[in-house]
Amino acid sequence: xNFKVTITVLVILxxxxxxxxxxxxxxxxxxxxxxxxxxxxSAYVEVVGKRIYWDVSDSGSYEDYIIxxxxxxxxxxxxxxxxxxxxxxxxVYDSINEGDIGTLSYREEKxxxxxxxxxxxxYRRRQxxxxxxxxxxxxxx
Numbered sequence: 792x793n794f795k796v797t798i799t800v801l802v803i804l805x806x807x808x809x810x811x812x813x814x815x816x817x818x819x820x821x822x823x824x825x826x827x828x829x830x831x832x833s834a835y836v837e838v839v840g841k842r843i844y845w846d847v848s849d850s851g852s853y854e855d856y857i858i859x860x861x862x863x864x865x866x867x868x869x870x871x872x873x874x875x876x877x878x879x880x881x882x883v884y885d886s887i888n889e890g891d892i893g894t895l896s897y898r899e900e901k902x903x904x905x906x907x908x909x910x911x912x913x914y915r916r917r918q919x920x921x922x923x924x925x926x927x928x929x930x931x932x
Contacts, residue, residue, distance in 0.1 A: 828901070829898040829899055829900050829901065829918065830898065830899065830901070831896065831897070831898050831920065832896070832897055832898070832899060833894060833895065833896045834860075834862055834863065834894070834895055835863060835892070835893070835894055835895075835925075836860040836861060836862055836863075836892070836893070836894075836895045837860070837861045837890070837891070837892050838858060838859070838860060838861075838887055838888065838889050838890060838891040838892075838922075839859050839860065839861045839867060839889065840858070840859035840867075840869075840889060841856075841857070841858050841859070841884070841887070841888075841889060842857050842859075843855070843856055843857070843884075844857060854880075855871050855914070855915075856871065856872040856880045856881060856883075856884035857869050857870070857871050857872070857914050858870055858872060858884065858887055858919075858922075860895055868913075868914075868917065869913065869914035869917075870895075870897055870914055870917045870918075870919045871914045871915060871917065871918075871919060872884045872887075872919045873918060873919050883919075887922055887924075891922075891924050892924070892925050893922055893923050893924040893925045894922070894923045894925070895921075895922050896920040896921045896922075896923075897917055897918060897919055897920050898917065898918040898920065899916065899917045899918075900916045900917070
């Protein structure tokens with residue numbers, strides 16, 4: 792009886808271990824392909840805010856570097872700065888300042904408002920591509 796219990800426990804641990812690996816790989820694939828079908832947009836914008844969302848959980852900690860852009864129609868969208876690794880994200884984030892004006896390129900999931908029930912999480916449904924500063928123009932002119 793003891794041998795059967797040990798085997799059962801080992802099988803459960805084995806299935807749990809590989810289940811977690813399969814779930815993690817699947818979630819990474821979904822995350823990496825999520826924006827491939829999204830349309831790419833480009834707009835002349837002004838940077839009106841920046842913030843860092845920092846979260847700690849049992850599995851670790853992470854930071855989201857978020858920039859608020861004001862569009863020509865006076866709407867404001869938050870977009871999470873992406874990159875390979877936190878140093879790249881932070882470098883891009885630090886290079887963009889409030890008051891900067893320029894051309895923003897980004898992707899946005901289709902039907903973003905329908906897919907996200909909380910306004911504060913909409914930035915996760917947008918993918919930052921680039922921001923080209925305009926050093927020659929002032930929006931107030």
